[in-house]
Amino acid sequence: MAEMKKNRKRSFGLFAALYGAIFLAVIIVGMRVLWNVMEKYEASRPRNAIEAYVAGLDRDAIGTACADFLNTLDENIQSRDESLDVIMNSITELSYKKKSAECTEDRLVYVIKNGDIDVGRVAMVLEKDADNPYGKWVAEEQELDFSYLRGSKTFTIPDNWDLVCGTHVISRDCIIDDSIRYAELEQYYDNSAIEMPTQVTYMIDCFLGDEIRVVAVRPDGTRLTIPEGGFTDEQALNNCTDEEKQAVRDFVEDFTAAYIQFYSNTKNDRYSNYSALREFLVKDSDLDKRLYGAIDGLYWAHSSGDKIQSIDMGTYIKIDGYYIIDYVVTVDTTGREGVVTQELGFELLIRNTDGVLKTEELYTT
Numbered sequence: 001m002a003e004m005k006k007n008r009k010r011s012f013g014l015f016a017a018l019y020g021a022i023f024l025a026v027i028i029v030g031m032r033v034l035w036n037v038m039e040k041y042e043a044s045r046p047r048n049a050i051e052a053y054v055a056g057l058d059r060d061a062i063g064t065a066c067a068d069f070l071n072t073l074d075e076n077i078q079s080r081d082e083s084l085d086v087i088m089n090s091i092t093e094l095s096y097k098k099k100s101a102e103c104t105e106d107r108l109v110y111v112i113k114n115g116d117i118d119v120g121r122v123a124m125v126l127e128k129d130a131d132n133p134y135g136k137w138v139a140e141e142q143e144l145d146f147s148y149l150r151g152s153k154t155f156t157i158p159d160n161w162d163l164v165c166g167t168h169v170i171s172r173d174c175i176i177d178d179s180i181r182y183a184e185l186e187q188y189y190d191n192s193a194i195e196m197p198t199q200v201t202y203m204i205d206c207f208l209g210d211e212i213r214v215v216a217v218r219p220d221g222t223r224l225t226i227p228e229g230g231f232t233d234e235q236a237l238n239n240c241t242d243e244e245k246q247a248v249r250d251f252v253e254d255f256t257a258a259y260i261q262f263y264s265n266t267k268n269d270r271y272s273n274y275s276a277l278r279e280f281l282v283k284d285s286d287l288d289k290r291l292y293g294a295i296d297g298l299y300w301a302h303s304s305g306d307k308i309q310s311i312d313m314g315t316y317i318k319i320d321g322y323y324i325i326d327y328v329v330t331v332d333t334t335g336r337e338g339v340v341t342q343e344l345g346f347e348l349l350i351r352n353t354d355g356v357l358k359t360e361e362l363y364t365t
Contacts, residue, residue, distance in 0.1 A: 049124055050108075051096075054094050054095065057112075062084070062088070065144040066087070069146060070083055072206070074206035076168035077170075077212055090114065090149055092115045096112055099121070106126040112144065114146075119148075121143060123141040124138065124139055125138060150205060150206075151209050151210055151212070154201055154204075155204075156180065157216045157230075158236050159178065159198050163217075164214060166213070172200075174203060175201065176202070176203045177201040178198065180198055182236070192349070197237070197317075197319060214226065218239070240317075245316050248316060249311075249313060255280040256308065258277040259277055260306050260333075261276065262291070263298065271295065278291075280359055282359065283358075285361070287360060306334070307331065308331050309341070311327055312328045321352050322349060326345070327345075328346075347363040348361070349361035
């Protein structure tokens with residue numbers, strides 16, 4: 001009897017364990033079914049769908065959503081990664097706002113905001129199938145636009161220079177103003193047959209942020225950082241080599257000595273002084289004729305001697321067979337009242353014919 005009772009207890013325990021396992025399995029399956037139903041229900045709630053969409057806007061997702069906008073930028077100026085860096089650094093807090101006027105029962109439209117700024121929109125549509133009677137909201141149309149981050153820069157450089165970003169030469173289609181005159185050359189533009197150099201202004205607005213790395217490149221390949229405020233006339237126009245500058249300086253020294261001797265009427269020898277000066281002039285030029293016409297007026301003006309103390313050279317400009325040179329000369333003139341020191345400013349238009357320099361025009365400054 002005792003053995004039979006023991007066997008009955010053992011059988012009851014086995015059946016209880018089996019029933020327990022079956023009951024637990026039923027509960028687990030039921031919970032999984034319930035969980036799936038709850039997941040499908042939650043997916044059918046538009047608020048959950050749009051919040052999940054906004055939360056998922058990481059760098060890759062934003063790059064995809066604003067692909068059309070990024071295509072409007074110039075990757076030669078700023079790479080796509082650099083543009084995305086600017087976008088990501090600008091993001092404070094992404095949120096959404098429903099556009100009720102554009103919504104229907106199975107299509108909802110939301111504005112995506114970065115802080116207080118509208119940066120795009122997304123349309124969520126309700127997709128239904130046999131496995132999900134509640135339906136699921138998915139992003140059908142999405143577009144992000146960070147145009148408010150678009151930068152704009154202008155650069156003014158000589159017309160014959162290039163504006164370069166990296167190895168890319170900026171297209172001249174970006175020029176918004178051309179034929180800008182140099183103040184340094186203003187007197188020549190309307191009074192000289194020589195075609196004077198001009199400047200152009202580029203505008204670049206196909207990048208994001210505040211900074212782009214561009215340089216100006218001279219015709220000889222020299223790359224120059226563009227100063228804040230642009231190049232001065234002297235920086236832009238000073239385009240002679242050291243050898244050319246030395247040759248011009250030598251000429252200027254000889255011309256200036258002869259010119260001062262002529263106008264001071266040194267030793268009261270007007271015609272000899274004019275003949276000496278004429279060796280440095282373009283024959284029969286307007287300057288030559290004016291100087292010849294001034295001879296008679298020099299009769300009462302003459303000095304006992306002149307001594308040039310210094311010549312301070314300014315800008316050296318080379319233009320199609322000409323040099324434009326400005327300088328200041330300090331000269332001591334000995335006359336009836338003794339020695340008088342003067343500072344005289346000159347600007348010369350010097351013609352260069354196969355290395356032979358002659359002055360075609362002169363202005364006092």
